[in-house]
Every structure is written in structure tokens, then in C-alpha cells.
Amino acid sequence: MNQNFLISIVGATAIGKTALSIALAKHFNTEIISSDSRQFYKEMYIGTAVPSKEELKQVNHHFIQDRSIFEDYSVGDFERDALKKLEELYKEHNIVIMVGGSGLYVNAVLNGLDDFPDIDPLIRVQLKTDLKEKGIEFLQNRLLKLDPETYQKIDIDNHQRLIRALEISLGTGKPYASFLSQKKNKRNFIPIKIGITAPREIIYNRINQRVDMMMDHGLLKETEKLYSNKDLNALQTVGYKELFKFFDKEFTLDFSIQEIKKNTRRFAKRQNTWFKKDQEIKWFDYKENLNLIIKYINNSIDK
Numbered sequence: 657m658n659q660n661f662l663i664s665i666v667g668a669t670a671i672g673k674t675a676l677s678i679a680l681a682k683h684f685n686t687e688i689i690s691s692d693s694r695q696f697y698k699e700m701y702i703g704t705a706v707p708s709k710e711e712l713k714q715v716n717h718h719f720i721q722d723r724s725i726f727e728d729y730s731v732g733d734f735e736r737d738a739l740k741k742l743e744e745l746y747k748e749h750n751i752v753i754m755v756g757g758s759g760l761y762v763n764a765v766l767n768g769l770d771d772f773p774d775i776d777p778l779i780r781v782q783l784k785t786d787l788k789e790k791g792i793e794f795l796q797n798r799l800l801k802l803d804p805e806t807y808q809k810i811d812i813d814n815h816q817r818l819i820r821a822l823e824i825s826l827g828t829g830k831p832y833a834s835f836l837s838q839k840k841n842k843r844n845f846i847p848i849k850i851g852i853t854a855p856r857e858i859i860y861n862r863i864n865q866r867v868d869m870m871m872d873h874g875l876l877k878e879t880e881k882l883y884s885n886k887d888l889n890a891l892q893t894v895g896y897k898e899l900f901k902f903f904d905k906e907f908t909l910d911f912s913i914q915e916i917k918k919n920t921r922r923f924a925k926r927q928n929t930w931f932k933k934d935q936e937i938k939w940f941d942y943k944e945n946l947n948l949i950i951k952y953i954n955n956s957i958d959k
Contacts, residue, residue, distance in 0.1 A: 660746045660845040661957055664691075665755040666762060666931050667852035668924035670862040672942050674707050676852060677755035678715050679946055680953070686749040687716040689738055691756030691765060694893055696734075697725045699882060702875045703895035705866065725882070725890040735764040742845065751957075752845075759809070759930035766849075768841030775827035783819045783826075795822060803831035809930045811923060814892050848956045849937040850949065853928075858942070863920045870895065871913060879903070894919045 663684075665677050681688050690696075694704040698721040706721060718741050723729055738754075742765075745752050756762060787795055795818050800807045802825040810817045821832040828835075854862075879899040882891055886900045895916050902912040931937060940949055 659750070660742075661751045661848055662742065662766070662843075662845040663751060663753050663848045663850060663953060664762060664766060665753065665850045665852070666757060666759070666927075666937065667942075668854075668859050668927045669757050669920060670705070670866045670924070671852045671854060671859060673755050673757065673852060674705075674711060676850075676946075676949070677753050678707075678711055680950070681715040681753045683946075683950055684749075684751045684753075686751050686753060687718065687745055689741060689745075689752060689754045689765075690717060690719045691734075691738070691754050691758055691761040693731070693734070693756075693758040693761050695720055695756075696723055696729060697721065697890050698723065699725050700878070700890070700893075700896070702870050702873050702878045703893075705870070725885065725888050728889070731760050731764050732769055734761055735769060738765045739843075746845070757927050759927065766843070766847050770836050772824055772835055773828055775823050779823045779827050780819060783822055787815055787819065792818070795819065798822060799825070802826070803833055805833040806831065809833070809926055811894075811926065813894065813897070813919060816889055816892065847936070848953055849934065850953075851931055851937040851939040852942050852944075853939050854942040859924055860921050863924060864917050867895075867913065867917050867920065875899070876909075894923055 663680060665673050665680070667673055677688050692704070694700065695706050696719060697704075700706075701721070707717065712720065719734070719738070742752060754762070754765060783795065792813070792815055795815070796807070796812050799812065799818060799822055803821060806821045806825075810821060812818055824830075824832040824835065875895065876899060879896050880903065882896065883900060883903050885891060886897075891897070891900075898907065898912045898915040898919065901907040901915075902909050907915065938952060940952075
């Protein structure tokens with residue numbers, strides 16, 4: 657087998673991607689690349705559902721807690737680093753596993769980033785002013801009117817991604833979504849795309865249980881340690897920003913926890929919206945027999 661393959665495992669948060677990726681990596685005797693943009697940072701452990709120490713010992717993982725929240729790390733940086741790591745791994749393995757629910761980061765590795773035109777920097781300045789003076793909901797509603805497709809896809813609570821989508825839409829007069837997937841970059845691997853799915857109520861229950869478990873394992877203390885740096889881009893994420901408001905005395909603790917659950921459910925819905933548009937993904941139920949998934953992968957390789 658001379659061809660290289662990248663098995664990409666996607667799906668909503670808390671669906672079971674980590675367990676499947678480890679099982680497949682052990683079966684194919686290979687390694688795992690994480691494309692979860694929340695798990696890059698070593699200061700964020702509990703709130704990002706990083707694989708446990710026991711799980712990390714079973715298989716070699718890459719891009720798990722390998723940098724600091726104080727470093728700027730873009731999707732373009734990840735694309736460059738992931739492709740470099742894949743080149744190294746393919747010297748020893750014909751198959752590599754990539755797992756993560758960050759659709760933009762997954763797409764960057766599989767297809768490359770899209771080309772966007774240069775935008776007047778004053779537009780971004782004005783959007784940042786609007787964010788500060790009018791709040792994030794003002795920008796969210798503006799994106800919903802200008803580009804409802806992107807509104808449904810991105811994490812609209814992440815102000816950087818929200819502003820990026822708006823500045824493209826405003827600066828070009830065209831929706832941000834219209835610039836996506838204009839081209840596909842050549843890759844030295846064949847992707848095999850695996851999706852894990854479950855009924856909505858199952859996903860939501862798993863999310864609620866995971867949040868409760870995170871709180872039991874010390875998410876509040878972890879967030880308190882990060883509080884002084886709450887404005888960093890890496891910390892503009894579900895699970896932390898809600899608890900920052902508790903420390904700001906804007907929310908009660910119980911309300912913060914309910915907000916984490918609600919916003920995580922919203923995030924899971926956007927993840928499914930993003931991935932369901934990719935017709936190349938083969939979907940399996942979260943309880944599917946491992947051997948059936950392996951059989952599908954082997955059949956894909958033998959084509």
C-alpha cells in the first residue's frame with residue numbers, strides 16, 4: 657500500500673470521537689492528530705475535555721496542549737503545522753487518524769484555506785467599536801441579516817470569528833460563505849471521512865452530563881486561575897466565558913452552569929450543520945460496532 661490515507665473523525669462535541677479515534681489508531685497501529693482548536697492550549701484542560709492521561713498513553717497524540725494561551729495560533733498556523741507533521745508520520749505509517757469537531761480546522765487540513773480579498777482595515781476597527789459599545793448581540797444580529805448561512809455555521813459567541821465574517825461580508829458586499837470552498841489544494845493523502853451521530857436528545861444529555869462532570873473535576877478552580885487573562889482570544893470559548901461572568905458577579909454559579917450547557921448545545925448544533933453539508937462523510941451511529949467502521953475503512957482503502 658503506497659498511498660497515504662487520513663481518517664478524519666468528526667461529529668458534535670461529547671459524541672465519542674476520542675474513544676473511536678483511539679480504537680482505530682490502535683487497530684491500524686498509527687498515531688492521532690487533534691484538530692480540536694480548544695485542546696491546543698496547556699492551561700486549558702478540564703473545560704476542553706482533553707483526552708485523559710490514560711487515553712493519551714494508549715496512542716501517540718499530536719497538537720494536544722502543545723502551546724500556551726499567550727501564543728497567537730491561527731487556523732493557518734495549524735494547517736501549516738499539521739501538514740508538516742503528516743509528512744513526518746507518513747514516513748512510518750500509511751494511515752493517520754485526525755479527530756476533532758472544529759470544522760474550520762478540519763477543512764484547512766483536508767482542503768486548504770480559502771482565499772479572501774483584502775479588506776479596508778477601518779471596517780474591523782468599527783466592528784470592534786460596535787462590539788465594545790453595543791455588545792456582541794448587535795454583531796450577531798447583523799451577521800444573521802447579512803449572511804445567515806455563516807451565522808448557522810460558526811461559533812457566534814467567539815467575537816474574533818464573528819468580526820472576521822462580518823468584515824468580509826461588509827467589505828466585499830458578498831456573504832462570507834460565498835468565499836468558502838472556492839478551490840481545493842492538492843494533498844499527499846486520500847481522506848476517509850467518518851462522522852459520528854446520535855439523536856439530538858442523546859447528544860444534549862451527554863453534553864449536560866459532561867458539563868456536570870467538568871464541574872465535579874474542578875472546572876471552577878481552573879477558570880479562576882485563568883480569570884486574570886480572560887480577554888485572551890484562546891479563552892473566548894464556551895465553558896470559560898460563562899464562569900468568567902460568575903467571577904465578574906454578573907451570573908450566579910448555577911446560572912453560569914446552565915449557560916455552559918445551553919451554549920454547548922448550540923455549539924453542537926452548529927457543528928452538525930457544518931459537517932452535514934459534506935456529502936463525503938460516512939455517518940455512523942455513536943453505538944455502531946467498531947468492526948463495521950473498520951470494514952468500511954478497509955473497503956475505502958481497497959478501492
